[in-house]
Amino acid sequence: MSAAQEIEPVQDTGLPEPMAQALAAYERHLRSERDLTVHSVRAYMGDVAGMLEHAAALGHSELTTIDLRSLRSWLAKQQTMGKARSTMARRATAVRVFTAWALRTGRTTTDPGALLGTPKAHKTLPAALDVGEARALLEAAATLSDDGSPVGIRDVAILEMLYATGIRVGELCGLDLDDVDRSRRVLRVFGKGRKERTVPYGLPADRALGRWLADARPTLFTPGAGAALFLGARGKRIDQRAVRTLVHLRLEDVPGAPDLGPHGLRHTAATHLLEGGADLRTVQELLGHASLATTQIYTHVTTERLRQAYRLAHPRA
Numbered sequence: 001m002s003a004a005q006e007i008e009p010v011q012d013t014g015l016p017e018p019m020a021q022a023l024a025a026y027e028r029h030l031r032s033e034r035d036l037t038v039h040s041v042r043a044y045m046g047d048v049a050g051m052l053e054h055a056a057a058l059g060h061s062e063l064t065t066i067d068l069r070s071l072r073s074w075l076a077k078q079q080t081m082g083k084a085r086s087t088m089a090r091r092a093t094a095v096r097v098f099t100a101w102a103l104r105t106g107r108t109t110t111d112p113g114a115l116l117g118t119p120k121a122h123k124t125l126p127a128a129l130d131v132g133e134a135r136a137l138l139e140a141a142a143t144l145s146d147d148g149s150p151v152g153i154r155d156v157a158i159l160e161m162l163y164a165t166g167i168r169v170g171e172l173c174g175l176d177l178d179d180v181d182r183s184r185r186v187l188r189v190f191g192k193g194r195k196e197r198t199v200p201y202g203l204p205a206d207r208a209l210g211r212w213l214a215d216a217r218p219t220l221f222t223p224g225a226g227a228a229l230f231l232g233a234r235g236k237r238i239d240q241r242a243v244r245t246l247v248h249l250r251l252e253d254v255p256g257a258p259d260l261g262p263h264g265l266r267h268t269a270a271t272h273l274l275e276g277g278a279d280l281r282t283v284q285e286l287l288g289h290a291s292l293a294t295t296q297i298y299t300h301v302t303t304e305r306l307r308q309a310y311r312l313a314h315p316r317a
Contacts, residue, residue, distance in 0.1 A: 016061035019052045022107055026098060035194050037170060047094035050074075063102050068112040071095060075116070092118045128268040133257045134163055138204070140253040150216035151233055155246050157205075157212035158230060158238075162247070162262055164205035165189075166269030166287050169240045169262035175229040182206060191288035199286055270298045 015023065026048065030041045054074040055066050074095075078088045099113030129137065141159050145152035162172060171189045179188040185206050187199045212230075222235030232238040244261045251257050258264070266287070273283050284295040 015049075015052055015056055018062045019056065019060075022063055022102065023049060023052060025105075025107075026101060029101060037192075039170075040192075043090075044094050044097070047091040048098045050091070051095050051098075063108050066099075066108075066112060067110075068115050071099075071112055071116045089118045092116055127258045127260055127264055128271045129254075129257055129260065129264070131272060133254055134268055134272070136254045137250060137257065138163065141250050142208075144250075144253075148215070150219045153208075153212050153216035154220070154230060154238075155250065157208040158243060158246065159250060159265070160205040160208040161187075161201060162243075162265040163269055164201040165199045166266045166273070167199060168266060168288075169243050171288075172230065172262070173238055173240050173243060176227040177229055178227065180209070180229060182210070189288065192290075195288065197285065197288050267298070270295070274298050 027041065027045055030036050030044055051071065051074050054077060055070050058070055058073065060066050060070065075088060075092060078091060096113035096116055099108070099111050102108045103111040138159055141156045145156045158172065165187060167187070167189055168191070171191060174190060175187065185201055187201065189197050189199050191197060217231060220231045220233070220235045224236050225231050228237035230238045232242050247262050247265065248259060251259060270283055270287055273286070280292060280295055283298065284292050287295060289295045
């Protein structure tokens with residue numbers, strides 16, 4: 001038996017043992033070989049486990065008997081449950097990756113997932129702040145931090161950095177002190193798949209970061225924080241939930257602004273870069289998108305804003 005196929009401890013999943021063994025091996029593969037985040041591993045495992053549970057209900061007890069009809073039946077069930085097209089597309093992708101892995105590691109002799117179609121998701125324009133709303137957000141946060149509270153100073157630095165760089169919330173939470181080069185005003189960011197990239201930021205973000213490092217971080221710091229750049233209220237590395245909460249709270253101070261999370265600030269940064277004249281390839285590099293097609297959604301955002309401006313301004317619109 002090869003190392004890839006050795007028997008592993010199996011949790012009580014309710015699946016037939018061969019399926020449960022394969023699922024456990026796949027989780028180890030995702031964690032140790034793909035180096036995915038905990039969130040990504042959980043999403044992949046949930047999607048694949050759902051498919052295997054459906055296959056087991058159809059009478060399958062091993063991976064080798066699962067065929068394209070079984071996969072299509074599982075996908076059709078998602079539709080009857082009212083799942084969004086984007087959710088179905090993600091789950092179909094997760095299963096295709098799993099069946100390809102099963103074939104590659106000798107657990108099956110065919111790859112039924114390779115023939116499984118993906119429901120096309122409806123393209124929606126990502127919500128974003130306009131320039132005035134972004135400015136109001138940062139100014140409101142700065143005003144609230146005038147009392148000198150460490151958390152308020154931190155919040156300003158986080159908001160400035162999210163808007164200045166367009167980095168993901170997980171990337172921000174993962175930043176360490178030595179990932180910041182203030183002399184060149186750049187961040188070293190580790191994105192999806194631990195891919196490293198360099199992202200610049202501007203003077204306002206640098207001033208906010210300098211104040212955080214000098215006046216607030218030492219106050220919150222505890223030994224358990226290590227080299228973490230941003231800390232939570234208890235002095236440990238800040239987590240994504242805390243960042244999402246602070247973004248939502250601060251946006252409540254901006255009249256008329258959409259209720260966005262950190263990802264909305266990422267959309268905002270990308271939109272404003274393109275509106276300001278940045279080319280698509282540059283924005284792709286800054287955001288850490290593997291495909292230019294992912295970045296192109298922002299061209300739809302800027303085009304829509306042009307249409308709105310035209311309708312408001314042109315006498316024959």
